[in-house]
Amino acid sequence: MTTQEQIYNWLIMGLQQSPVKFSEVFYYDKRDNQFFSILMTDYFLFEKNGDLAKEASSSYSENTLKLLTDRIRRINIDSNVIALPRLGSDGDDYVLQAEAFLNLNAINIDESTIWEVEESGSINTKLQ
Template sequence: MTPSTEILNWLVIGFEQPTGSLTEFFYYDKHDREFFSIMAVDYFMLDEEMNIAGNVTTNYSKTQTNTLVERMKKIENDDPSIIPVPRVTLDDPKNVMQQFLGTLSDQKLIDRLNQQTQTQNYKTKFDFYFEDETEELIKQNWEKAKSTFLHQQIDTFLNLNNINIAHSTLWVVDSEGSISIDLTKDSNSTLIIDKTKTKKRWWKFWQ
């Protein structure tokens, strides 16, 4: 897999996330020309001043921690060098799904998939869920239609922001890591957030 292909796969995952998902957020750093994501649990590392909290320990490397904190501060301050990767709007998936339904001839399948289209909401992943007996060609055609749409959206995003992925990199944290938070200084109580169990970075499934 080439670096550019890896970035495109990563962007597809970012674009097709449900609009209501608060697990992982995708960005581009114009200064470093680097794509990166922030996990929601990363914010547990910070205190009210956006610094590493005194009661927090993490197995991130020092370099990784510093990069995360610097970027989270920039995001908090609306730094123009950090560009959020957008997600498709709620109407976009419905329109693409409806267009795909127009290519089908099996009325029972159309009715079943149309119901999925109508129930598409901000918590729902942009996808159809086919039954096992559905023809493989239909599934492949849907994946092609969805991929074409998402890549068109990605191309528009890259062009509008003058981003050349051939000259960009994808920031990868070496360790998924865990974050430990002492809940009180007067006891041994500790909250441990194991990020490997909380959420595996979705784009890694594409590798």
């Protein structure tokens, strides 16, 4: 499978996400030319200010944690981080929707990658 086919598959998976159930959210980072997603459980690793929680730990590598921290901090404040719309499974033509997303945001998939993250394994945190 080509990189372009992988990106289209990733986009279609993201577009098919329910607009009301959030277990994973899909984004594109124009700064890094990279598609990525954030699992809702990943947020347990962070304080409200975006710093890593002292009581939390995961099996992510140090590099993954650095990039995850950067992206979580930037999601709501950086216009270079674009959320993929969540259309659900209502029968839309997802290939056309993916193409529209790419065109609307001037994304060149030949210059883009998908962030490959190692499995998180487990996240441990102290809830108060």
